[in-house]
Amino acid sequence: MTDKSSTGNPGDVNAEKAPAITRRDAIVAAGAALLATGVPLLGQTTVPPSPGIPPDPTKVQGRVPTDLGQRSSFEKPRRFVFRALPSGESGTPLQDLRGIVTPSDLHFERHHGGIPAIDPTNYTLLIHGMCERPLKFSLDDLKRFPSVSRIHFIECSGNGVGLGPRTDRKQTPQQTDGLLSTSEWTGVPLALLFKEVGISPDAKWFLAEGSDAARMTRSIPVEKAFDDAMIAYSQNGEAIRPEQGYPARLLLPGWEGNSNVKWIQRIEIGDAPWMTREETSKYTDPLANGTARQFSFVMDCKSLITFPAYPNFVSPGWWDVTGLAWSGRGKVARVEVSTDRGRSWEDAELQAPVLSKCTTRFRYLWKYAGGEAHLMSRATDETGYVQPTHAELVAARGPGTLYHHNDIRCWKVESDGHVFFDTEL
Amino acid sequence: MTDKSSTGNPGDVNAEKAPAITRRDAIVAAGAALLATGVPLLGQTTVPPSPGIPPDPTKVQGRVPTDLGQRSSFEKPRRFVFRALPSGESGTPLQDLRGIVTPSDLHFERHHGGIPAIDPTNYTLLIHGMCERPLKFSLDDLKRFPSVSRIHFIECSGNGVGLGPRTDRKQTPQQTDGLLSTSEWTGVPLALLFKEVGISPDAKWFLAEGSDAARMTRSIPVEKAFDDAMIAYSQNGEAIRPEQGYPARLLLPGWEGNSNVKWIQRIEIGDAPWMTREETSKYTDPLANGTARQFSFVMDCKSLITFPAYPNFVSPGWWDVTGLAWSGRGKVARVEVSTDRGRSWEDAELQAPVLSKCTTRFRYLWKYAGGEAHLMSRATDETGYVQPTHAELVAARGPGTLYHHNDIRCWKVESDGHVFFDTEL
Numbered sequence: 001m002t003d004k005s006s007t008g009n010p011g012d013v014n015a016e017k018a019p020a021i022t023r024r025d026a027i028v029a030a031g032a033a034l035l036a037t038g039v040p041l042l043g044q045t046t047v048p049p050s051p052g053i054p055p056d057p058t059k060v061q062g063r064v065p066t067d068l069g070q071r072s073s074f075e076k077p078r079r080f081v082f083r084a085l086p087s088g089e090s091g092t093p094l095q096d097l098r099g100i101v102t103p104s105d106l107h108f109e110r111h112h113g114g115i116p117a118i119d120p121t122n123y124t125l126l127i128h129g130m131c132e133r134p135l136k137f138s139l140d141d142l143k144r145f146p147s148v149s150r151i152h153f154i155e156c157s158g159n160g161v162g163l164g165p166r167t168d169r170k171q172t173p174q175q176t177d178g179l180l181s182t183s184e185w186t187g188v189p190l191a192l193l194f195k196e197v198g199i200s201p202d203a204k205w206f207l208a209e210g211s212d213a214a215r216m217t218r219s220i221p222v223e224k225a226f227d228d229a230m231i232a233y234s235q236n237g238e239a240i241r242p243e244q245g246y247p248a249r250l251l252l253p254g255w256e257g258n259s260n261v262k263w264i265q266r267i268e269i270g271d272a273p274w275m276t277r278e279e280t281s282k283y284t285d286p287l288a289n290g291t292a293r294q295f296s297f298v299m300d301c302k303s304l305i306t307f308p309a310y311p312n313f314v315s316p317g318w319w320d321v322t323g324l325a326w327s328g329r330g331k332v333a334r335v336e337v338s339t340d341r342g343r344s345w346e347d348a349e350l351q352a353p354v355l356s357k358c359t360t361r362f363r364y365l366w367k368y369a370g371g372e373a374h375l376m377s378r379a380t381d382e383t384g385y386v387q388p389t390h391a392e393l394v395a396a397r398g399p400g401t402l403y404h405h406n407d408i409r410c411w412k413v414e415s416d417g418h419v420f421f422d423t424e425l
Numbered sequence: 426m427t428d429k430s431s432t433g434n435p436g437d438v439n440a441e442k443a444p445a446i447t448r449r450d451a452i453v454a455a456g457a458a459l460l461a462t463g464v465p466l467l468g469q470t471t472v473p474p475s476p477g478i479p480p481d482p483t484k485v486q487g488r489v490p491t492d493l494g495q496r497s498s499f500e501k502p503r504r505f506v507f508r509a510l511p512s513g514e515s516g517t518p519l520q521d522l523r524g525i526v527t528p529s530d531l532h533f534e535r536h537h538g539g540i541p542a543i544d545p546t547n548y549t550l551l552i553h554g555m556c557e558r559p560l561k562f563s564l565d566d567l568k569r570f571p572s573v574s575r576i577h578f579i580e581c582s583g584n585g586v587g588l589g590p591r592t593d594r595k596q597t598p599q600q601t602d603g604l605l606s607t608s609e610w611t612g613v614p615l616a617l618l619f620k621e622v623g624i625s626p627d628a629k630w631f632l633a634e635g636s637d638a639a640r641m642t643r644s645i646p647v648e649k650a651f652d653d654a655m656i657a658y659s660q661n662g663e664a665i666r667p668e669q670g671y672p673a674r675l676l677l678p679g680w681e682g683n684s685n686v687k688w689i690q691r692i693e694i695g696d697a698p699w700m701t702r703e704e705t706s707k708y709t710d711p712l713a714n715g716t717a718r719q720f721s722f723v724m725d726c727k728s729l730i731t732f733p734a735y736p737n738f739v740s741p742g743w744w745d746v747t748g749l750a751w752s753g754r755g756k757v758a759r760v761e762v763s764t765d766r767g768r769s770w771e772d773a774e775l776q777a778p779v780l781s782k783c784t785t786r787f788r789y790l791w792k793y794a795g796g797e798a799h800l801m802s803r804a805t806d807e808t809g810y811v812q813p814t815h816a817e818l819v820a821a822r823g824p825g826t827l828y829h830h831n832d833i834r835c836w837k838v839e840s841d842g843h844v845f846f847d848t849e850l
Contacts, residue, residue, distance in 0.1 A: 062539025114487025
């Protein structure tokens with residue numbers, strides 16, 4: 001801030017009451033106060049103005065309203081593109097986000113045949129199979145039904161570092177677990193559509209088919225439709241984004257991302273699973289005894305510290321450790337934080353609202369004394385399920401599992417204050 | 426959807442179970458079923474493919490992941506620019522949005538000197554006046570404090586049609602009440618900063634000053650700082666947008682938008698209000714007796730039906746009437762809907778989560794019998810305050826008030842099913 005008198009401000013008629021303080025006074029005073037609380041005064045050096053930025057914005061008329069907003073040119077949040085292929089993926093910059101909502105253009109992507117281009121006026125959803133009257137719904141038809149809006153996370157079941165050696169310590173939260181995002185979803189309850197077609201009382205499963213080039217296809221138990229499944233057409237208020245299934249997708253709150261079939265074009269009702277490629281050769285969890293978990297839909301309770309993390313640096317003092325916790329089984333009941341690699345744990349604070357099958361922001365005020373530290377978080381959901389350690393997960397499932405890595409992560413603070421992903425956990 | 430066999434789908438191994446249905450079968454069946462529920466089958470005519478859109482997206486490899494998402498080219502939600510001037514405004518397309526969250530690039534704008542361009546590395550917030558140690562905080566300093574995230578609405582106190590004749594019946598919800606948006610805000614509680622500077626026990630008011638060309642300046646009671654005020658630097662997860670105060674703004678949950686000073690650069694602590702232009706010549710409510718309400722900060726309980734509204738058309742049958750309700754005093758406790766211009770009322774359903782000082786989505790399933798109808802909504806908050814009628818508002822405040830128009834709105838359905846803003850209410 002440049003120094004200025006307050007005479008230019010028509011509202012500031014009582015400005016003479018303000019004690020005359022100089023910039024230097026403020027900095028010295030700040031130093032004294034912050035010493036007491038452990039918060040160092042950062043960024044107080046004078047920075048030259050950026051090109052195109054007025055040194056004093058109060059002296060320059062600003063930009064006029066526009067029909068669509070833009071980010072500040074100083075802010076460039078970006079997804080991390082793991083693979084720029086039709087069967088590709090990009091991750092949400094978890095370390096850059098606050099709260100729980102993910103801006104729609106930063107929602108993670110995962111698709112097996114690329115993002116299809118779909119004209120919504122040509123879009124239809126066919127529901128057929130074990131029902132009285134097969135129906136084809138246009139997008140307008142779907143929007144005509146009573147709708148429901150809910151804030152839920154979606155997480156790719158492959159999210160998270162592998163269970164093998166974790167050799168790269170230079171990984172950000174976006175790189176380790178960025179296939180996780182949270183949106184307010186709006187759509188028609190699938191139960192309403194199933195009633196509309198007169199679903200058979202003998203129906204037990206349905207097949208959901210996408211209209212992408214992979215024609216993503218998954219078998220889903222009918223119970224989920226009568227619980228909380230919806231055909232969603234809206235994300236954070238507006239139309240679903242192309243990467244998230246425009247113009248409509250299946251939403252199965254709390255279930256692995258892959259089963260939330262995007263660009264959904266067909267639902268077939270039956271009495272047994274279809275045994276598609278995506279539930280036989282993929283999206284199963286091999287177990288130590290040679291068998292495999294199949295239809296492991298629910299995303300187990302998990303948490304992740306998003307700050308501090310690689311590549312942050314911490315100096316001795318107080319730090320607001322924060323992160324996200326979530327469970328596909330319901331609400332997060334508790335998050336504990338350890339700073340000594342799991343030897344001792346303390347409760348973190350949960351930020352309201354704590355919603356079912358939704359990310360919950362947690363915070364823990366940590367006094368870093370310097371030296372080496374290991375930061376871990378452990379979440380418990382309302383069913384009592386506790387996020388496991390890496391060793392517990394391997395013991396339960398064996399070493400070959402590619403999915404559902406909800407084990408505890410660890411950030412190692414080196415003795416010089418630099419933070420890395422702990423590859424030794 | 427084009428007809429296709431399911432042989433191309435590697436997962437669809439049980440496709441032979443599907444009854445062979447033709448497109449015609451589906452339409453005929455659909456017609457029969459929808460007659461029973463009152464939902465007509467819309468949009469089932471064949472539409473020619475759009476340029477660049479494949480007739481069958483399953484046959485074409487889709488787009489690969491990118492670091493930033495884009496809307497579908499078929500979706501163009503836009504703010505409505507009421508005035509493209511530095512003292513201008515643009516409104517949120519309420520009729521196009523579902524749920525409660527407003528995408529950040531559609532958040533309404535209101536500023537008196539345009540949107541300033543600010544380099545965040547040069548940004549500072551000075552807090553001085555009646556305190557032990559005046560301090561200047563950089564953006565990094567602010568982010569170092571423990572933060573809080575909450576979902577709140579912001580509404581311009583001038584939102585809503587004037588109290589005079591409402592001559593234009595061709596107004597959308599965006600045009601009548603679009604200066605209302607809801608975001609998840611993150612920032613540092615102002616109480617923490619006031620403790621940091623050692624606020625005087627005799628302090629009663631503080632002055633908040635923006636760094637825009639209008640140098641927006643408002644006096645705020647200190648109680649609000651120790652209640653729920655924050656210096657917000659994040660909106661829907663990411664950095665606050667320039668139009669909403671980048672890099673930091675005052676957030677006073679539930680209070681009139683103007684007092685939530687954007688681009689905040691200075692807070693002066695005192696023991697009396699400063700009587701700035703924005704709280705004397707503006708943002709006061711003249712009363713019938715010649716006096717005026719001053720410092721009328723709280724946004725009273727209000728609601729608005731966003732569908733159906735102008736320019737919608739409804740045919741006889743069931744419709745999902747929906748809208749938003751909100752109160753600056755706390756949670757919305759009840760929303761009633763009238764379809765007969767207020768003669769009778771029925772409870773609408775409130776969509777969870779119902780959060781304090783936040784918009785709440787409501788829904789009411791309405792069987793439109795045809796003919797003329799008048800749709801109104803009436804909200805009650807948890808304090809028992811009931812949204813007033815236009816007549817009640819005028820009786821309480823007289824005809825001259827420019828702000829705080831929370832009176833009940835009405836959408837008139839003409840006998841031909843076309844919906845207009847009711848100018849006669």
